[in-house]
Ligand SMILES: Nc1ncnc2c1ncn2[C@@H]1O[C@H](COP(=O)(O)OP(=O)(O)OP(=O)(O)O)[C@@H](O)[C@H]1O
C-alpha cells in the first residue's frame with residue numbers, strides 16, 4: 001500500500017521563545033486506506049498535530065506530505081485532499097443542519113445542484129436526513145458531533161482527520177460514530193483518528209501511535225504494541241482464608257494446564273496464563289478443592305493501557 005500521509009519531525013512551540021512546546025519532533029506515516037490512531041492523554045499534543053496537518057497552524061519546524069503536497073509549501077492543495085472534524089464543534093445553532101452544511105459546502109467551493117446533492121449524501125451518512133431541517137440548537141451533543149463529521153466529508157476528501165469525535169456524548173451516538181468511521185474506511189477513506197480512549201483505538205485502528213508530552217513513544221499494530229508488555233493474561237485472585245499454608249494452593253495453581261506461572265502471598269494470588277478465560281474454570285475448581293472461597297477475580301489482558309503504563313509509568317486514564 002502506498003503512503004498517503006508522511007509526517008516528518010514535526011514540532012510546535014506556542015509563543016516562542018518561552019511558550020509550551022506542544023509537539024516535539026513527531027514522525028509517522030499513514031498508508032492509503034488505513035485507520036491510524038493517535039492515542040494519548042489530555043495535553044499530549046494530538047490537537048496541535050491535527051491543526052498543523054490541517055494547515056491551520058504553522059509548524060515551528062518539520063513538515064508533512066499529504067498525498068504528495070507539503071503542508072508548508074502547498075497548503076491549498078492539502079486542504080482539497082483532507083477533511084477535518086475538529087475537537088470543538090463548529091456549527092451555527094440558530095440555523096438548520098442542512099443550512100449549516102450548505103454554508104460549509106460553499107466555503108469549500110461547492111454550489112448549485114452539486115452542493116444540494118452532496119449535502120443530502122453527507123446527511124445520510126451521518127444518519128440525520130430526517131432531522132435535516134431542524135435547528136441545530138435542538139440537537140443532542142451526539143447529533144451535533146455527527147453533523148460535524150458530515151461537514152468534514154462534504155468535499156469528498158481522501159483523508160479524514162477526526163479529533164476526539166466521541167468525547168462527551170451518549171453511548172449510542174458513540175457506537176454510531178465508530179460504525180460510520182468503519183463504513184467510510186471500508187469504502188476507501190483513509191482516517192487519522194485521535195482519542196484518549198484505548199478501546200476506540202483498539203477497535204478502529206490498523207495502526208496506532210501512542211503520543212505523550214508531544215512525543216510519539218510507540219507506533220505499531222495493536223499486536224505489535226501489546227507484545228511490548230508480554231504475551232500473558234493476568235488473573236488476580238483474592239481468596240478466603242483457611243488454616244492451610246498458602247504455598248500449597250499457589251503451587252497447585254502453577255501446575256494447571258495453560259498456566260504459565262502462579263505467585264502469591266497471604267490471600268492474594270496472581271496467575272499468568274496464555275488465555276485467562278480458558279484456564280478460569282480450572283482455577284476456580286482448584287480453589288474450591290482447597291476449601292477456599294473467592295472474593296474477587298480480576299482479569300487483565302495485555303492491552304494498550306498496559307502498554308502506556310509500561311512506557312510512561314502512568315495510567316492512560318489519569
Ligand atoms: N493555542 C495554544 N497556545 C498555547 N498553548 C497551547 C495552545 N493549544 C494547546 N496548547 C498547549 O499545548 C499542549 C498540547 O495541547 P493539545 O491541545 O495539542 O493536546 P491534546 O492531546 O489535543 O489534548 P486534549 O486531549 O485535552 O484535547 C498542552 O500543554 C496545551 O496546554
Ligand SMILES: [Mg+2]
Pocket residue numbers: 046047048087163164
Ligand atoms: Mg485535543
